[in-house]
Amino acid sequence: MAKVLASYKEEINQQKIPSGQKKVLLAGLKLFSEKGFHATTTAEIAHEASVSEGTIYKYFKSKDDLLTKLLNPLLKEVQENFFVQLNDYQDLSKLVAFVVEDRVHFLLINFDFFSLFFQELLTNQNMLNLIKKYVAGEKGVLAYCQNLQHRFTEINQKLTPVQILRILISPMLAYVIQVKLFNLKAADDSADMTLLKRQISANLTD
Amino acid sequence: MAKVLASYKEEINQQKIPSGQKKVLLAGLKLFSEKGFHATTTAEIAHEASVSEGTIYKYFKSKDDLLTKLLNPLLKEVQENFFVQLNDYQDLSKLVAFVVEDRVHFLLINFDFFSLFFQELLTNQNMLNLIKKYVAGEKGVLAYCQNLQHRFTEINQKLTPVQILRILISPMLAYVIQVKLFNLKAADDSADMTLLKRQISANLTD
DNA sequence: GTCTATAGCGCGATAGAC
DNA sequence: GTCTATCGCGCTATAGAC
Structure with missing residues (x-):
């Protein structure tokens, strides 16, 4: 199966929008992710994008x-693809292999977005509530984890959906932070x- | 062995400093962790602490x-205690049990500090460099992980120090985020x- | 030890020329 | 579609009274 989640920066570049708008989007992503939203001034964005504040x-x-406008498109893509596209796999170890390959790759090439997203998650109640719904809601991630547990009897049936989610996400999260934040890439x-x-x-x- | 890492807020309260200073420290910790450093104004801190900006x-x-002044004392305590005090354990499973009990407890009761710390790690190069040194330096965390691997032959000797660190930290990190950020506490x-x-x-x- | 009053300016945002 | 010029608020920080 091909990669389903791509580079967000490339996607911005491919859109048919004025070049000034593109440059502002990319500059905003870069500076917000590096310095934080509130620590970044519009003057800095303008300079980084080589346009005026106007x-x-x-x-x-x-x-x-x-x-x-930076976060919404990618949030939407993640919500639609991060977990849902796993239904074709009959073999648990192949499913895990795909998830790790694809999602780690996605997180590595979009780390700036991920950093910005995480900052917002820690400081912005609206963002947190949005993600809470995505996780615990009707057809949310937790329901999907329960589904996985039913489909694959090899999975320990005593695990709760939250525990399954934690097992899936935490090692990938830690690996991406290790590589991109701490530059500790193995040989x-x-x-x-x-x-x-x-x-x-x-x-x-x- | 008793808990070695305590509540940071209690520690502030027990210090012999003017009450205004205490209130400002606690208000700063609360607001910086909830909203972010740059999103918090000194007027808000004054109001939360019931003192004037002066x-x-x-x-x-x-x-x-x-x-x-908020981050330094606790950073120091973490640096001195988070890994170092594990030398008395001869049994790996007991060492792991202690680390999990003690450090998860510490992260749970000091989550506001942890949130603030993580925000800084993502946006502040100085903080990142400080932690990089603490991890990779001479007597750093990675050296300590290597030490662990030598002391306990049950540990897979093919693991690298970084991998050992990841195995130790990532599940605890994810658990604390689950409980404190998403309020998903198991029955x-x-x-x-x-x-x-x-x-x-x-x-x-x- | 804490407050009031205020300085000074950086910031987000706008209007209008080109 | 982009720029220049500028506004006015809200922020950090200070001076000095109590």
């Missing part, structure tokens, strides 16, 4: 609007990926 | 100074703690 407000009605990174898969499989089934 | 600048020469939380210990032990040795 141009920013031509396309975005406020600084908040720029943040929203052989495929060995790390293999370890992630083995640990997730073991923790799900033991 | 009082803030009596004790802290700048807003940045308040942040520094029986001791079952979750047991699971954490079992998974960490299994992942270290398999």
